Amino acid sequence: MEKKKNQKSSKSIQIDEKKLIERAQSGDFVAFNTLIGDYQGKIYGLALKLAKNKEDAEDIFQETFLKAIDNIQQFRAESSFGTWLYTIAVNIVRARYGRSREKDLLSLEEYFPVHQHGEEADSSLLDWRDPLSKLTDAEVRQKLDTAIKALPLKYRMPFLLRYFEEMPIKEVAKTLGLSEAATKSRILRARLALRQDLNEYFKERIVS
Amino acid sequence: MSRCSEIAQQLSDYIDGELDQELCAELEKHLAGCNNCRLMVDNLRLTVTLCKDGSCDDLPEALQQKLNDKLAERWKKKFGRL
Numbered sequence: 341m342e343k344k345k346n347q348k349s350s351k352s353i354q355i356d357e358k359k360l361i362e363r364a365q366s367g368d369f370v371a372f373n374t375l376i377g378d379y380q381g382k383i384y385g386l387a388l389k390l391a392k393n394k395e396d397a398e399d400i401f402q403e404t405f406l407k408a409i410d411n412i413q414q415f416r417a418e419s420s421f422g423t424w425l426y427t428i429a430v431n432i433v434r435a436r437y438g439r440s441r442e443k444d445l446l447s448l449e450e451y452f453p454v455h456q457h458g459e460e461a462d463s464s465l466l467d468w469r470d471p472l473s474k475l476t477d478a479e480v481r482q483k484l485d486t487a488i489k490a491l492p493l494k495y496r497m498p499f500l501l502r503y504f505e506e507m508p509i510k511e512v513a514k515t516l517g518l519s520e521a522a523t524k525s526r527i528l529r530a531r532l533a534l535r536q537d538l539n540e541y542f543k544e545r546i547v548s
Numbered sequence: 549m550s551r552c553s554e555i556a557q558q559l560s561d562y563i564d565g566e567l568d569q570e571l572c573a574e575l576e577k578h579l580a581g582c583n584n585c586r587l588m589v590d591n592l593r594l595t596v597t598l599c600k601d602g603s604c605d606d607l608p609e610a611l612q613q614k615l616n617d618k619l620a621e622r623w624k625k626k627f628g629r630l
Contacts, residue, residue: 367627369620380612385605402615409622452556453584465587468594477601484598503596509566528560535588535595 357421365413372412376405379425382505386426389488389500390433400436404429419514426505426515430497442492448525451532471542487537491530498523499530552578552585563593 363371384401391397407428415424453465472480488496501512513523555575561567562575579586624630 367629369623369627369630372623373619380615381605381607384607384611388605398611401611402618405615405619406622409619409626448556449553452553453588465584465591467587468591472594480598488599503599524560528557531560531592531595534599535591538595538598539591 358417361412361415361417361421365415372409375421376408376425379422380405383425383429386429386500386505387433389485389504390430390493390496392437396436400429400432403432407432419511423507423511423515426501426507430501430515433493433497437493440493442494445492445495445529445533448529448532451529451536466539466542466546468538468542471546475542475545483538483541484534487534487541490537491533495526495530495533498526499534502527552582555585559589559592563589563596 357375360371360375364375380401383404384397387397387400387404388394391400404425408425411428415421419427488500491499498512498516498518501507501515502509507515509520509523509527512518512527513520516523518526555562555578558567558571558575562572567575579589620630
């Protein structure tokens, strides 16, 4: 029953979105503002994490919605309106930073500490509960932000779309124009790189 | 799936609850006998939990206003009305 109700409400949201898109495409500014309302904060948050500085983030944020106006009449509802907006935002980021040379991440195997099955704890693996209980939330957050910013863009983008925007893999792949397999692999490598970075930090903090 | 390195490919799907039942049971059997892999999974799970907990960037009011003005201007230019 609950599932049926949810399906119905998701269908009615799709119909509402379709109507709003049609109205916006015929020049209704109020409809356009309603469509973008839910995404403004999200796109701003994403831009802050993808841009090199706050000024760039503000530019990326504004340019996304201005480009959406420029192209609203070409939107063909092959994806949801939200996915379309995210695609515009990541393309702006790629155009701005795409040529910057970034060091690639390690391969999957290199992130995985070599150990024998069932042996005693590997020294490179640390139980995080202890360091986490000793650090303040602000310290952890600051370290995390730095670690995320250090990820190369091609890994940072799918990671953020998946875990900050909570997009399903399929949608992340569509937004970035990648296969689902490539998307999954990049997200896993980003996750492993972040784990390694945090692990090093926690180890240092325990020692100091 | 007895070798530790073999579970690497499945980790994200497992942690995100998207691994199919059979592979999931196999992986859990491996984890039950391997402290190192279990720590790795715990750390990877916490990495995302920490990221989600820390994500909060409010849109500044002044920027919101600036955007509204620019959008209205662009809309008028495109459609000739608001």
